[in-house]
Amino acid sequence: MVNVSKLENLKKEWKAIFSCMNCGDCGYAIRSVVGRYLTCPVKEAKGEEGFEIDFSRGRMNVLKSLLEEKIPLSKILADWVYQCSECGNCTEVCHMSHNENLILPTCNWIDHVKVWDALRKDLVKAGFAPLDRHRDLINYMNDDSMKNPYGENMVKKFAWASEFPNIKEKGELVFFAGCTMPLRQQETLKNMMKILIAAGMEIALSKEEWCCGSIGIRIGEYESVEELMRHNIDIFKNMGAKTVFTACAGCYRTLKKDYPEMLGEKLPFEVKHITEVLVELLNNDQVPFKPEVGEKLRVSYHDPCHLGRHMDLYEIPREVVTKIPGVELIEMKRNRKHAWCCGAGGGVKSQFPDLAIDISKERIGEALESGAEILTTSCPFCIGNLQDAYNEMGQEVKEKILLVDIIDLIASKI
Numbered sequence: 001m002v003n004v005s006k007l008e009n010l011k012k013e014w015k016a017i018f019s020c021m022n023c024g025d026c027g028y029a030i031r032s033v034v035g036r037y038l039t040c041p042v043k044e045a046k047g048e049e050g051f052e053i054d055f056s057r058g059r060m061n062v063l064k065s066l067l068e069e070k071i072p073l074s075k076i077l078a079d080w081v082y083q084c085s086e087c088g089n090c091t092e093v094c095h096m097s098h099n100e101n102l103i104l105p106t107c108n109w110i111d112h113v114k115v116w117d118a119l120r121k122d123l124v125k126a127g128f129a130p131l132d133r134h135r136d137l138i139n140y141m142n143d144d145s146m147k148n149p150y151g152e153n154m155v156k157k158f159a160w161a162s163e164f165p166n167i168k169e170k171g172e173l174v175f176f177a178g179c180t181m182p183l184r185q186q187e188t189l190k191n192m193m194k195i196l197i198a199a200g201m202e203i204a205l206s207k208e209e210w211c212c213g214s215i216g217i218r219i220g221e222y223e224s225v226e227e228l229m230r231h232n233i234d235i236f237k238n239m240g241a242k243t244v245f246t247a248c249a250g251c252y253r254t255l256k257k258d259y260p261e262m263l264g265e266k267l268p269f270e271v272k273h274i275t276e277v278l279v280e281l282l283n284n285d286q287v288p289f290k291p292e293v294g295e296k297l298r299v300s301y302h303d304p305c306h307l308g309r310h311m312d313l314y315e316i317p318r319e320v321v322t323k324i325p326g327v328e329l330i331e332m333k334r335n336r337k338h339a340w341c342c343g344a345g346g347g348v349k350s351q352f353p354d355l356a357i358d359i360s361k362e363r364i365g366e367a368l369e370s371g372a373e374i375l376t377t378s379c380p381f382c383i384g385n386l387q388d389a390y391n392e393m394g395q396e397v398k399e400k401i402l403l404v405d406i407i408d409l410i411a412s413k414i
Contacts, residue, residue, distance in 0.1 A: 008125070009118035010067060016110045017063045026056030026090035026112075039089050041341045042348075045358040053080065056090035056112055063119060078128040081119055083355060085348045086218065087341035088113045088309040113310070116346075120220030133351045134219045142224055147210040148179040158207045160186040164193050171204030174241040174269075176232070176255065178248040179211050180380040188380070191411035192247060192274065198414055199286040206235045212246075214254040219347050222262070229259050236269055247274040247407065249304040249379035250345075253311055273307065274407065275317040275378050282323040289413050292325040299409070300330045300372035302363060302386070303339035304379035317378050320406060324413055330372045332363075340366060342377075344385035353388075360389030368401055378406045 010017070027040050038044055040055035052058035065071045091112045123129040130138055137149035147154050160182055161167055181189050196203060209232055213225035232255075236244050246252050256271035281287050301321050307313045314336045321329050334340045343349070343359025364386060367375040377383060383405050390403050404412075 007066060007073075007122050009121040010063060010115075013115045013118045014067060016115055017060055017067065019109045020057065020060040020064075022057055022061070024057050025093040039093050041087060041089070041343060041359045041362065042083055042085065042355065044362065045343065045355055054083070056094075059084070059116075063115065066119075073123060073126045073128055075128050078123045078131060081116070081123060082129070082131055082134070082219075082347050082351055084116055084346055085305070085341050085343055085356075085359070086113045086116055086346035087305040089305075089338065089341065092309060092337045117217075117220060120218075121222060122220075124220040124222075130219050130221055131347075131351050134215075134221075134347050137215050137350060138219065138221050138224050141211045141213070141215060141228070147228075148183060149211060149215045150179060150183050152183050157182040158205075160189050161205055161207075163190065164197075166197065166202070167193075168202060168204040169206070170239045171202060172240060172242040173201070173203050174236055174239050174244045175203045175205050176209060176212070176236075176244050176246040176251060177205065178246055178251040178380075180250075180384065181247055184384060185380050185405070188383075188405045188407050189247070192407045194411050195278070195281075195287060195407065195414065198288050199281045201281070201286075204239055204241070206239055208235055212248075212251045212254040214250040214258075215347070217254060217258055217262075218345070225262070229263060233259070233267065241269045243270045243272055245272040245274060245277050247378070247380070249273070249306040250381055252313075253306040257311065273313060273316075273378070275307075275313070275320050278320050278406075278410065279316050279323075282320060287410065287414060289325045294326065296326055296328040297374055298330045298370075298372045299324075299327050299374045299376055300332050300367050300370045301335075301406075302332070302342065302367070302375060302377040302382060303336060304377055304382045305339075305341050305345055307379060308339060309337055317406065320410075321376065324410055326413065327409075330370050332366045332370045332372075334366065342379075342382040342385050344381045349381070349385055356385050357389045357392060360386045361393060364389055364393060364397065364401070364403075368397070372401060374402045374404055374409065376404050376406045376409050380405070 027043055028038055043054040046054055094110050140146050140151040141149045145153060210228050213228040216225040252273045260267055299321055301318055318329060321327060340363045341359060342363055343356040349356040386403055
Protein backbone atom coordinates (compact mmCIF):
# COMPACT_ATOMS: atom_id res chain seq x y z
CA MET A 1 0.00 0.00 0.00
CA VAL A 2 1.30 3.46 -0.88
CA ASN A 3 2.42 5.79 1.86
CA VAL A 4 0.41 8.96 1.14
CA SER A 5 2.93 11.05 3.04
CA LYS A 6 5.28 10.53 0.09
CA LEU A 7 2.79 12.13 -2.29
CA GLU A 8 3.81 15.63 -1.31
CA ASN A 9 3.10 17.24 -4.65
CA LEU A 10 -0.19 15.50 -5.34
CA LYS A 11 -1.47 16.43 -1.89
CA LYS A 12 -0.92 20.10 -2.79
CA GLU A 13 -3.20 19.53 -5.80
CA TRP A 14 -5.78 17.57 -3.77
CA LYS A 15 -8.62 20.09 -4.24
CA ALA A 16 -8.07 20.32 -7.98
CA ILE A 17 -8.03 16.53 -8.38
CA PHE A 18 -11.18 15.96 -6.34
CA SER A 19 -13.00 18.81 -8.09
CA CYS A 20 -13.13 16.67 -11.27
CA MET A 21 -16.83 15.87 -11.85
CA ASN A 22 -16.20 13.13 -14.45
CA CYS A 23 -18.16 14.99 -17.15
CA GLY A 24 -15.81 13.77 -19.90
CA ASP A 25 -15.29 17.07 -21.76
CA CYS A 26 -11.55 16.41 -21.48
CA GLY A 27 -12.00 13.53 -23.91
CA TYR A 28 -14.69 14.87 -26.22
CA ALA A 29 -16.26 18.21 -25.45
CA ILE A 30 -19.85 18.23 -26.71
CA ARG A 31 -21.27 21.69 -27.33
CA SER A 32 -24.31 22.79 -29.31
CA VAL A 33 -22.14 25.50 -30.85
CA VAL A 34 -19.45 23.26 -32.31
CA GLY A 35 -20.76 19.70 -32.12
CA ARG A 36 -18.46 16.89 -30.97
CA TYR A 37 -15.08 18.44 -30.31
CA LEU A 38 -12.24 15.94 -29.82
CA THR A 39 -9.95 17.08 -27.03
CA CYS A 40 -7.23 14.57 -26.06
CA PRO A 41 -4.60 13.84 -28.74
CA VAL A 42 -3.22 10.81 -26.91
CA LYS A 43 -6.59 9.06 -26.68
CA GLU A 44 -7.43 9.77 -30.32
CA ALA A 45 -4.00 8.68 -31.59
CA LYS A 46 -4.54 5.28 -29.99
CA GLY A 47 -7.73 4.80 -32.02
CA GLU A 48 -9.75 1.76 -30.96
CA GLU A 49 -7.09 0.98 -28.36
CA GLY A 50 -7.72 4.33 -26.68
CA PHE A 51 -9.46 3.85 -23.37
CA GLU A 52 -10.83 5.86 -20.43
CA ILE A 53 -7.45 5.90 -18.75
CA ASP A 54 -5.86 7.61 -21.77
CA PHE A 55 -7.57 10.96 -21.27
CA SER A 56 -7.94 13.31 -18.34
CA ARG A 57 -11.10 11.92 -16.71
CA GLY A 58 -9.56 8.49 -16.34
CA ARG A 59 -6.28 9.97 -15.23
CA MET A 60 -8.01 12.00 -12.55
CA ASN A 61 -9.69 8.87 -11.22
CA VAL A 62 -6.30 7.18 -10.97
CA LEU A 63 -4.97 10.15 -9.02
CA LYS A 64 -7.98 9.99 -6.68
CA SER A 65 -7.23 6.32 -6.09
CA LEU A 66 -3.61 7.17 -5.29
CA LEU A 67 -4.63 9.76 -2.74
CA GLU A 68 -7.18 7.38 -1.22
CA GLU A 69 -4.44 4.73 -0.89
CA LYS A 70 -6.25 2.29 -3.17
CA ILE A 71 -3.32 1.87 -5.58
CA PRO A 72 0.45 2.41 -5.19
CA LEU A 73 2.96 4.39 -7.21
CA SER A 74 4.78 1.96 -9.50
CA LYS A 75 6.88 1.57 -12.64
CA ILE A 76 3.77 0.47 -14.57
CA LEU A 77 2.03 3.64 -13.46
CA ALA A 78 5.04 5.73 -14.58
CA ASP A 79 4.99 4.15 -18.06
CA TRP A 80 1.38 5.27 -18.39
CA VAL A 81 1.87 8.75 -16.90
CA TYR A 82 4.54 9.76 -19.41
CA GLN A 83 2.32 9.00 -22.38
CA CYS A 84 0.66 12.39 -21.80
CA SER A 85 2.14 15.25 -23.83
CA GLU A 86 0.95 17.78 -21.23
CA CYS A 87 -0.56 19.84 -24.04
CA GLY A 88 -3.18 21.34 -21.71
CA ASN A 89 -6.11 20.98 -24.11
CA CYS A 90 -8.10 19.29 -21.33
CA THR A 91 -7.78 22.43 -19.21
CA GLU A 92 -9.24 24.57 -21.99
CA VAL A 93 -12.54 22.67 -22.01
CA CYS A 94 -12.78 21.83 -18.30
CA HIS A 95 -15.93 23.46 -16.87
CA MET A 96 -16.07 25.81 -19.83
CA SER A 97 -18.64 26.84 -22.39
CA HIS A 98 -17.71 27.28 -26.04
CA ASN A 99 -20.20 30.12 -26.21
CA GLU A 100 -18.11 33.30 -26.09
CA ASN A 101 -21.07 35.18 -24.59
CA LEU A 102 -21.29 32.86 -21.60
CA ILE A 103 -18.74 33.02 -18.79
CA LEU A 104 -19.02 30.37 -16.10
CA PRO A 105 -17.79 31.06 -12.54
CA THR A 106 -16.58 27.46 -12.37
CA CYS A 107 -13.90 27.86 -15.08
CA ASN A 108 -10.27 27.06 -14.31
CA TRP A 109 -10.80 24.91 -11.24
CA ILE A 110 -8.16 22.54 -12.51
CA ASP A 111 -4.78 23.29 -14.05
CA HIS A 112 -4.25 19.82 -15.48
CA VAL A 113 -0.62 20.34 -16.53
CA LYS A 114 0.21 21.44 -12.99
CA VAL A 115 -1.50 18.30 -11.66
CA TRP A 116 0.37 16.01 -14.06
CA ASP A 117 3.64 17.73 -13.13
CA ALA A 118 2.90 17.07 -9.46
CA LEU A 119 2.42 13.35 -10.13
CA ARG A 120 5.64 13.20 -12.13
CA LYS A 121 7.60 14.82 -9.32
CA ASP A 122 6.17 12.26 -6.89
CA LEU A 123 7.14 9.41 -9.23
CA VAL A 124 10.70 10.73 -9.49
CA LYS A 125 10.95 11.10 -5.71
CA ALA A 126 9.67 7.54 -5.24
CA GLY A 127 12.28 6.20 -7.68
CA PHE A 128 9.90 5.04 -10.43
CA ALA A 129 11.00 7.76 -12.85
CA PRO A 130 12.68 9.01 -14.95
CA LEU A 131 12.02 6.33 -17.55
CA ASP A 132 15.01 4.86 -19.40
CA ARG A 133 15.19 7.31 -22.29
CA HIS A 134 14.34 10.27 -20.08
CA ARG A 135 17.17 9.36 -17.71
CA ASP A 136 19.60 9.47 -20.63
CA LEU A 137 18.41 12.95 -21.59
CA ILE A 138 18.85 14.25 -18.06
CA ASN A 139 22.31 12.72 -17.79
CA TYR A 140 23.31 14.41 -21.06
CA MET A 141 21.76 17.69 -19.89
CA ASN A 142 23.93 17.68 -16.77
CA ASP A 143 27.15 16.34 -18.30
CA ASP A 144 29.80 19.07 -18.17
CA SER A 145 30.94 18.33 -21.73
CA MET A 146 27.40 18.48 -23.15
CA LYS A 147 24.82 20.48 -21.16
CA ASN A 148 22.16 19.49 -23.69
CA PRO A 149 19.70 16.54 -23.90
CA TYR A 150 21.00 15.38 -27.29
CA GLY A 151 24.28 13.90 -26.08
CA GLU A 152 26.32 16.23 -28.29
CA ASN A 153 29.51 18.03 -27.34
CA MET A 154 28.71 21.54 -26.14
CA VAL A 155 31.05 23.08 -28.72
CA LYS A 156 28.79 21.83 -31.54
CA LYS A 157 25.94 24.01 -30.28
CA PHE A 158 27.68 27.14 -31.47
CA ALA A 159 29.17 26.00 -34.79
CA TRP A 160 26.43 27.84 -36.71
CA ALA A 161 27.39 31.16 -35.09
CA SER A 162 30.90 31.12 -36.60
CA GLU A 163 29.37 32.39 -39.84
CA PHE A 164 28.25 35.60 -38.12
CA PRO A 165 31.22 37.57 -36.75
CA ASN A 166 28.88 40.48 -35.95
CA ILE A 167 27.34 38.53 -33.05
CA LYS A 168 28.46 40.25 -29.86
CA GLU A 169 29.64 38.73 -26.58
CA LYS A 170 27.74 41.29 -24.49
CA GLY A 171 24.73 43.49 -25.09
CA GLU A 172 21.24 44.48 -23.99
CA LEU A 173 19.56 42.12 -26.48
CA VAL A 174 20.69 38.54 -25.87
CA PHE A 175 19.74 35.48 -27.91
CA PHE A 176 19.31 32.22 -26.01
CA ALA A 177 19.89 29.51 -28.62
CA GLY A 178 18.70 26.53 -26.60
CA CYS A 179 19.56 23.00 -27.75
CA THR A 180 17.21 21.76 -30.48
CA MET A 181 17.77 24.41 -33.12
CA PRO A 182 21.58 24.70 -32.87
CA LEU A 183 22.00 20.93 -32.85
CA ARG A 184 19.22 19.87 -35.25
CA GLN A 185 18.01 22.92 -37.22
CA GLN A 186 21.06 25.11 -37.82
CA GLU A 187 19.84 26.45 -41.16
CA THR A 188 16.83 28.00 -39.47
CA LEU A 189 19.11 29.79 -37.00
CA LYS A 190 21.19 31.09 -39.90
CA ASN A 191 18.02 32.35 -41.55
CA MET A 192 17.08 34.09 -38.30
CA MET A 193 20.40 35.91 -38.37
CA LYS A 194 19.83 36.79 -42.03
CA ILE A 195 16.56 38.48 -41.05
CA LEU A 196 17.97 40.29 -38.01
CA ILE A 197 21.04 41.55 -39.89
CA ALA A 198 18.87 42.76 -42.78
CA ALA A 199 16.73 44.61 -40.21
CA GLY A 200 19.80 46.28 -38.70
CA MET A 201 19.63 44.43 -35.38
CA GLU A 202 22.59 43.63 -33.16
CA ILE A 203 22.42 40.67 -30.78
CA ALA A 204 24.67 39.04 -28.23
CA LEU A 205 25.16 35.30 -27.68
CA SER A 206 27.03 33.47 -24.97
CA LYS A 207 28.86 30.24 -25.78
CA GLU A 208 28.64 29.44 -22.08
CA GLU A 209 24.85 29.00 -22.04
CA TRP A 210 23.51 25.64 -20.84
CA CYS A 211 20.27 23.81 -21.59
CA CYS A 212 17.31 25.76 -20.21
CA GLY A 213 16.26 22.66 -18.25
CA SER A 214 12.85 22.23 -19.84
CA ILE A 215 13.24 18.48 -20.29
CA GLY A 216 14.03 18.03 -16.58
CA ILE A 217 11.03 20.11 -15.52
CA ARG A 218 8.58 18.27 -17.82
CA ILE A 219 9.83 14.92 -16.54
CA GLY A 220 9.59 16.02 -12.91
CA GLU A 221 13.34 15.89 -12.23
CA TYR A 222 13.48 19.33 -10.61
CA GLU A 223 16.68 18.74 -8.66
CA SER A 224 18.63 18.54 -11.92
CA VAL A 225 17.45 21.96 -13.06
CA GLU A 226 18.29 24.57 -10.40
CA GLU A 227 22.01 24.67 -11.24
CA LEU A 228 21.16 25.17 -14.92
CA MET A 229 18.78 28.02 -14.10
CA ARG A 230 21.23 29.80 -11.82
CA HIS A 231 24.02 29.43 -14.36
CA ASN A 232 22.00 30.83 -17.26
CA ILE A 233 20.66 33.76 -15.23
CA ASP A 234 24.19 34.68 -14.14
CA ILE A 235 25.35 34.50 -17.76
CA PHE A 236 22.61 36.88 -18.87
CA LYS A 237 23.37 39.29 -16.02
CA ASN A 238 27.07 39.36 -16.86
CA MET A 239 26.24 40.07 -20.50
CA GLY A 240 24.25 43.15 -19.52
CA ALA A 241 20.99 41.70 -20.86
CA LYS A 242 17.84 43.76 -20.68
CA THR A 243 15.97 41.43 -23.03
CA VAL A 244 16.59 37.72 -23.62
CA PHE A 245 14.82 36.15 -26.59
CA THR A 246 14.64 32.61 -27.90
CA ALA A 247 13.30 30.90 -31.01
CA CYS A 248 12.21 27.81 -29.05
CA ALA A 249 8.70 27.65 -27.56
CA GLY A 250 9.89 25.27 -24.83
CA CYS A 251 12.80 27.51 -23.84
CA TYR A 252 10.44 30.51 -23.86
CA ARG A 253 8.00 28.90 -21.44
CA THR A 254 10.86 27.67 -19.24
CA LEU A 255 12.71 30.99 -19.06
CA LYS A 256 9.66 33.23 -18.73
CA LYS A 257 7.40 31.10 -16.52
CA ASP A 258 9.31 28.28 -14.84
CA TYR A 259 12.47 30.16 -13.84
CA PRO A 260 10.76 32.86 -11.74
CA GLU A 261 8.19 30.41 -10.32
CA MET A 262 10.74 27.78 -9.31
CA LEU A 263 13.29 30.25 -7.95
CA GLY A 264 10.68 32.47 -6.32
CA GLU A 265 12.24 35.63 -7.68
CA LYS A 266 11.66 38.08 -10.51
CA LEU A 267 14.09 37.87 -13.42
CA PRO A 268 16.33 40.92 -13.94
CA PHE A 269 15.55 40.95 -17.67
CA GLU A 270 12.58 40.59 -20.00
CA VAL A 271 12.02 37.31 -21.87
CA LYS A 272 10.63 37.34 -25.41
CA HIS A 273 9.87 34.78 -28.09
CA ILE A 274 11.32 35.31 -31.57
CA THR A 275 7.84 36.13 -32.92
CA GLU A 276 7.63 39.04 -30.46
CA VAL A 277 10.92 40.36 -31.82
CA LEU A 278 9.87 39.80 -35.42
CA VAL A 279 6.50 41.53 -35.07
CA GLU A 280 8.23 44.70 -33.84
CA LEU A 281 10.55 44.66 -36.85
CA LEU A 282 7.66 44.06 -39.23
CA ASN A 283 5.54 46.79 -37.68
CA ASN A 284 8.45 49.22 -38.08
CA ASP A 285 9.06 48.14 -41.72
CA GLN A 286 12.61 47.07 -40.84
CA VAL A 287 12.50 43.83 -42.82
CA PRO A 288 13.42 44.50 -46.48
CA PHE A 289 11.09 42.15 -48.33
CA LYS A 290 11.38 41.48 -52.04
CA PRO A 291 8.52 42.79 -54.20
CA GLU A 292 5.42 40.60 -54.02
CA VAL A 293 5.06 38.40 -57.11
CA GLY A 294 2.27 36.02 -58.15
CA GLU A 295 -0.71 34.71 -56.23
CA LYS A 296 -0.78 34.61 -52.46
CA LEU A 297 0.36 31.45 -50.72
CA ARG A 298 -2.20 29.92 -48.37
CA VAL A 299 -0.45 29.41 -45.04
CA SER A 300 -1.81 27.74 -41.91
CA TYR A 301 -0.22 28.36 -38.52
CA HIS A 302 0.13 25.60 -35.91
CA ASP A 303 0.02 26.78 -32.28
CA PRO A 304 2.78 25.14 -30.22
CA CYS A 305 1.39 24.12 -26.82
CA HIS A 306 4.23 25.80 -24.92
CA LEU A 307 3.59 29.04 -26.79
CA GLY A 308 -0.20 28.99 -26.93
CA ARG A 309 -2.02 27.20 -24.11
CA HIS A 310 0.94 27.43 -21.73
CA MET A 311 1.79 31.11 -22.37
CA ASP A 312 -1.26 32.57 -24.13
CA LEU A 313 0.78 33.74 -27.13
CA TYR A 314 -1.66 33.26 -29.99
CA GLU A 315 -2.11 36.49 -31.92
CA ILE A 316 1.46 37.78 -32.31
CA PRO A 317 2.64 34.78 -34.39
CA ARG A 318 -0.45 35.21 -36.58
CA GLU A 319 0.30 38.90 -36.96
CA VAL A 320 3.79 37.93 -38.12
CA VAL A 321 2.35 35.57 -40.74
CA THR A 322 -0.13 38.12 -42.07
CA LYS A 323 2.60 40.74 -42.49
CA ILE A 324 4.66 38.51 -44.80
CA PRO A 325 4.12 39.66 -48.40
CA GLY A 326 2.35 37.19 -50.67
CA VAL A 327 0.85 35.20 -47.81
CA GLU A 328 -2.77 34.55 -46.81
CA LEU A 329 -3.43 33.07 -43.36
CA ILE A 330 -5.77 30.04 -43.43
CA GLU A 331 -6.90 28.68 -40.07
CA MET A 332 -7.19 24.99 -39.30
CA LYS A 333 -10.43 23.76 -37.74
CA ARG A 334 -8.83 23.47 -34.31
CA ASN A 335 -6.75 26.55 -33.61
CA ARG A 336 -5.53 28.83 -30.83
CA LYS A 337 -6.55 27.46 -27.40
CA HIS A 338 -8.08 24.35 -29.01
CA ALA A 339 -5.19 23.63 -31.40
CA TRP A 340 -4.27 19.97 -31.78
CA CYS A 341 -0.93 19.14 -30.15
CA CYS A 342 1.97 18.02 -32.37
CA GLY A 343 2.51 15.14 -29.93
CA ALA A 344 6.15 15.76 -29.04
CA GLY A 345 5.87 17.45 -25.64
CA GLY A 346 5.97 16.14 -22.08
CA GLY A 347 8.70 13.62 -22.92
CA VAL A 348 6.46 11.68 -25.34
CA LYS A 349 8.76 12.13 -28.35
CA SER A 350 11.80 10.61 -26.66
CA GLN A 351 10.11 7.69 -24.85
CA PHE A 352 7.14 6.98 -27.14
CA PRO A 353 8.16 8.22 -30.62
CA ASP A 354 5.49 6.26 -32.53
CA LEU A 355 2.72 7.79 -30.43
CA ALA A 356 4.17 11.27 -31.01
CA ILE A 357 4.24 10.75 -34.78
CA ASP A 358 0.68 9.42 -34.89
CA ILE A 359 -0.53 12.60 -33.17
CA SER A 360 1.41 14.72 -35.66
CA LYS A 361 -0.14 12.89 -38.59
CA GLU A 362 -3.57 14.00 -37.36
CA ARG A 363 -2.38 17.61 -37.29
CA ILE A 364 -0.93 17.46 -40.80
CA GLY A 365 -4.17 15.96 -42.03
CA GLU A 366 -6.04 18.89 -40.51
CA ALA A 367 -3.71 21.32 -42.29
CA LEU A 368 -4.46 19.56 -45.57
CA GLU A 369 -8.20 19.87 -44.93
CA SER A 370 -7.80 23.62 -44.46
CA GLY A 371 -6.61 24.03 -48.03
CA ALA A 372 -3.28 25.50 -46.96
CA GLU A 373 -0.21 25.09 -49.17
CA ILE A 374 2.20 25.69 -46.29
CA LEU A 375 2.03 24.57 -42.67
CA THR A 376 4.15 26.81 -40.46
CA THR A 377 4.88 27.05 -36.76
CA SER A 378 7.38 28.62 -34.38
CA CYS A 379 8.72 25.75 -32.29
CA PRO A 380 11.71 23.58 -33.27
CA PHE A 381 10.26 20.63 -31.34
CA CYS A 382 6.99 20.86 -33.26
CA ILE A 383 8.90 21.20 -36.53
CA GLY A 384 10.98 18.13 -35.77
CA ASN A 385 8.06 15.87 -34.88
CA LEU A 386 5.79 17.17 -37.65
CA GLN A 387 8.67 16.59 -40.09
CA ASP A 388 9.01 12.95 -38.98
CA ALA A 389 5.27 12.43 -39.48
CA TYR A 390 5.38 14.33 -42.77
CA ASN A 391 8.14 12.04 -44.08
CA GLU A 392 6.16 8.94 -43.13
CA MET A 393 3.02 10.20 -44.88
CA GLY A 394 4.69 9.95 -48.29
CA GLN A 395 5.15 11.85 -51.51
CA GLU A 396 1.46 12.50 -52.14
CA VAL A 397 1.24 14.63 -48.98
CA LYS A 398 4.53 16.39 -49.75
CA GLU A 399 3.16 17.46 -53.13
CA LYS A 400 0.14 19.08 -51.47
CA ILE A 401 1.67 20.94 -48.54
CA LEU A 402 5.07 22.14 -47.30
CA LEU A 403 6.23 22.25 -43.67
CA VAL A 404 8.21 25.42 -42.94
CA ASP A 405 9.40 27.20 -39.79
CA ILE A 406 8.03 30.76 -39.61
CA ILE A 407 11.63 32.05 -39.62
CA ASP A 408 12.44 30.21 -42.84
CA LEU A 409 9.21 31.49 -44.40
CA ILE A 410 10.23 35.10 -43.73
CA ALA A 411 13.82 34.53 -44.87
CA SER A 412 12.56 33.18 -48.20
CA LYS A 413 10.95 36.57 -48.88
CA ILE A 414 14.00 38.81 -48.37
